[in-house]
Amino acid sequence: MSKVASPLQIAASLTEFWSPRVVAELDESYVKVAKVQGSLAWHSHENEDELFLILKGHLRIEMEAGNVELDEGEMFVVPKGVRHNPVAEQECLIMLVERKATLHTGDVVTEKTRSLVEQLRPV
Structure with a gap:
């Protein structure tokens, strides 16, 4: 049985930027949270879509x-194969x-x- 979790609280507790943590599994997918700031990198996922949900920030x-x-509260799916670069001018908490x-x-x-x-790794 799954346990109750708060993605927002877990993301807020992270100490490293751009270091996602797996917080749940859903069939063949992982649910991850991260604390981000600045720019990640231009990249693409050739065979996978990627869902971003903003827990806090922009x-x-x-x-x-x-x-x-x-x-905050908005989501977007980056389609497979689309080059993208996530950027947060201020600290932002996300779920993927x-x-x-x-x-x-x-690919990079x-x-x-x-x-x-x-x-x-455990949170």
Whole structure:
């Protein structure tokens, strides 16, 4: 049986930016939370969509076709194969829903890239 969790409280408790943590599993997907600020990296996920839900703050998702601005309570799905770069001018708390096979920064590796092992660490 699953346990009750508060994605907002868990995200707020994180001490590292851009280091998502898995907080639940849903079929073949993970539910993750993260505390973000600044820019992540331009990347894409060739075979996976990625859902962003803003728990607190504001997030801009830059894409080659144009930017999407998201405020608290809003969500957006980046379609598979679309190059994107999440940016938060101020601290922002987010929830992500991704397939278990989704790599953190997709087709690129940077100093901010986190492995699945790191994302599965206890909060």
